[in-house]
Amino acid sequence: MNLTDILGVEQIVPHLTARDRWEVIDRLLDVLVATGKVRAADRELFARAVRQREQKQTTGIGYGIALPHASVPGLSQGVAALARLNPPVDFLALDGQPVSLCVLFLTPQGEFQSHLFTLSALARFLADAAQRRQLESAATAAEIYALFHQAND
Numbered sequence: 001m002n003l004t005d006i007l008g009v010e011q012i013v014p015h016l017t018a019r020d021r022w023e024v025i026d027r028l029l030d031v032l033v034a035t036g037k038v039r040a041a042d043r044e045l046f047a048r049a050v051r052q053r054e055q056k057q058t059t060g061i062g063y064g065i066a067l068p069h070a071s072v073p074g075l076s077q078g079v080a081a082l083a084r085l086n087p088p089v090d091f092l093a094l095d096g097q098p099v100s101l102c103v104l105f106l107t108p109q110g111e112f113q114s115h116l117f118t119l120s121a122l123a124r125f126l127a128d129a130a131q132r133r134q135l136e137s138a139a140t141a142a143e144i145y146a147l148f149h150q151a152n153d
Helices: 021-034 040-056 112-127 129-137 141-152
Strands: 012-016 060-062 069-072 079-089 099-108
Touching: 012 021, 012 141, 021 040, 021 079, 021 099, 040 069, 040 099, 069 112, 099 112, 099 129, 112 129, 129 141
Parallel strands: 012 079, 069 099
Antiparallel strands: 079 099
16 A cells, blocks of 8 residues: 555645644545545544554654544544644644644544554654655645655655
8 A cells, every 4th residue: 555545635634723733633534524535424433543552652753743643433544634734733743843734534444554653654654754844845736746756756
């Protein structure tokens, strides 16, 4: 699985303003519902799962990145939504820095390997400082998507 298998251009918000991490998560879930990747009937269940995960330990991994995630029932395949946050939002990140890039992803419950692969692939892609700079300077959702697509080539 490539990251572009779970993230489409319509699931990218190049400029998102939010008060806190909970609003970021809610807005990205709204994107997944609006694009038909998540059923509206499942939204609250999925929101609870992501919030519970976030309350156990922050998903702010440092370098201005947060990867909120959960394994959820009723999902047939993994999905993701990405937002560039302006201004950055406090996610209680491990390095104490606010988050400017957030990728929310959901994987089907019981697909532990898929979940770990997705988390690892996102962390590896975003750990590259040059990749992060390109993501920060991309003007549109299409340009951001193209960076993920190029990384899969």
